[in-house]
Amino acid sequence: MDLLRVEAISKNFGGVAAISNFSMVQPYNTISAIIGPNGAGKTTTFNMISGVQTVDTGKIFLEDVEITKLPSHKIQRFGVSRTFQNIRLIEGLSVIDNVKLSYTSRLTYTMFEEFIHSPRVRKNETVLEDIAMEYLEFFDLSKYAKSKPKSLSYGLQRRLELARALMNEPKLLLLDEPAAGLNPAETRELMGTIQKIQEQKNLSIIIVEHHMDLVMKICSIIHVIDFGKKIAEGTPQEIIKNKAVLQAYLGDMGGEIC
């Protein structure tokens, strides 16, 4: 059984195909990447897997359970976490509360218990605080726990989104251009961190990226899409030699491949 199985999903926006007939399989304990030029349909694919956008046609299975039509909160509850290309943190919540947020669906107390702030709620809140703090520490963010996300630098906000995504203890983590806006040094560090997370938490990660060189070292499978269609799939070594990929990249990005 594979962790994730995507079967020929498509999505149209007003007649324009953002992605068509995209299929992929994601095994457990793997890091893979979806790469492709601007507007290729990478984010749309993530949106469909995470339930943020509906699927027009095709099917998605998580551990052989169909999740195609499920809303995003249920998919998250099943263990799929994600980050966003243009960081979406909750501005009204402090850094640590942002992290706590993604654990909400696992809390079991009733509204009435929250009315009176019952001992169980109090205890849970303390535990939650501790767990969230651990994640912040892992990403070196603990000293900002009480600040608002806006006051953080871009790189730190990206890390905070990662922390928030992990708080849910996901089986599958979807990272949409996690290195966007970071400088080369930060990017290298981030890729190291992602690898470390994968090993420590035993989860499976899919990274969406523009640039193949960023993901070469840490990915075992790369899926390449262009104009909404999958043009190649394979190990980094295979992809780098693939004619179609070279063409797509050379045509669109003037040899930005490495």
Next chain:
Amino acid sequence: MESGVFVQQLVNGISLGGVYAVMAVGFGLVFNVLKFSNFSHGGVVTVSAYAGFFISSKLISSFPLALIATILVGAATGLLIERLVFRPVRLAKKPLTYLFVNSITVAMMVQQTFAAIWGSYYFPYPEFFKRTAFSIGQLVFSGTYLLMLAVSAVVLILLTLFLKKTKLGIAIRAASSDIYTPPLMGINTDVITGITFIIAGALAGITGFFLGMTYTVTPFIGSSMIKGIIAAIIGGMGSLTGGVIAGILLGIVESLLIAELGSSVTPIIIYLAIVILLLVRPQGIAGNLYTVKA
């Protein structure tokens, strides 16, 4: 219902519907560009209704000139509100919520200011025409209503031409994505927003004048904006054509229901119908469903 009465109510309904359509378009235009429910529109309607009264009874007795003067007052008020109250929020790129809150605040301020000054007075518009009704066979039509209908139709047609044919108009329609994204087609968002408010204000001017003619002027006259809002919802928020069709439909349905069942049940039926419509077809007659983008 007798067929004669039916035709009469139908004509009245269409005329009233024309006013609702003008309101819906004024409201919808701002919604289209700035994506918030602009309740200050009702405030501009109130200001215009008072202005129309003072202009027509004290300054200019000719109907067309008084109407034009009132439209100018409405347009100026619209622009003034935009520059004083909305622009600072826009420039600071604050959430749309704040625009909305400012708009209800303006509506409240206008209503309460007039209530404080002239709260206990009622201002009836002068009779513009000696003959206010004329008859075709058995049927009696209100001249005022027919005139309102004619003016509304002309204004809406002119507006459509402007929005479809001029560069500025096209820019206004295109600005419907998000005010905080970069300016479209090289036209500054600030200019587009200003012009949108001028047009909406002018439409509010017409609305205020006509409502003043139909009813008496009170500080609460702006609250009748609810009719325009209902039309905007039925039409599909942000779809101007939908708003016009829905406005006229609303006017007809309302007139017929009032004639048949009385004025107390009518609003209840209309509101219930809207809730049901939203359940079945939330995007209204002609609109798109606005959703958040990922």
Next chain:
Amino acid sequence: MFYFFANVLETTLMYTIFVLSVYLLSGLTGFFSLGHGAFITIGAYTAGLATLRFGLPIWLAFILAIVMGLVGGLIIGVPTLKLRRDYFLLITFGFGEMVRALLLWTSQLTGGAMGMAGIPYAAELPLIAISVVVVLFIIANLKRSSFGRTCISIRDDELAAQAMGINVYAHKIKVFLLSAAIASYGGALLAFNMTFIEPNLFDWLESARLIVIIFVGGINSVTGALVTALFYYSFGELFRFANVWRDVILAVLVILVIIFRSQGLFGNFELSPKWIKSLFNRRKSPKRGA
């Protein structure tokens, strides 16, 4: 004189309950109801009808008022809370007007435009004061726990909230129902305090005012909502002659606050036992480092 001040205090506190119910919905969750007054009216009329027309005991009237508020909330909330916020706003606006029309239409039962007089006087200062404290307690508790975080996440970014596992629609309905229940309970209090109610008690402007007050205090501060409400309504009751102008003053204040200090006068501040303690501590031993 004492009665006058007691009266002012009662009215102020009842309106404070309304403001708190709106705080939950608009301040914390970012949904605006221009027909919130309808829930207050529903509560008031249910209380009045239950006691006057059906001779039910007061406590049952309170319960019925809350139940009716919840029913109204379901009717409006279920179809509209799925849609973009503007629909909710506009439909609640319509709902408020519909409730008024309904009361006028059913004049046989409700007295129509003449209103309903002779409701038993059953809500005195102690009951009202306790009610405010309880509502405040509940809202403050919700705000500092997961419920409140969820509200804020929905207010700021529904899509992200949902992707973080929040059942946005269900939570919105919860918030709206709770807010409606508090408002209709407050409405029942109002009926039992004033003993006379009429359909025009709460028009859309009254609902707008409740929203606007919250923005003066700041959407992130229950304390702000509380203090602004207490201040605004007691001011209005004490200086009746300036009654109409106080709204104009409020309006100017709101616009200034939104333009120059959109986090509201109170920002993120909350009055809490901890904060009071820290006041004393600060005097004794100034914090080191920091």
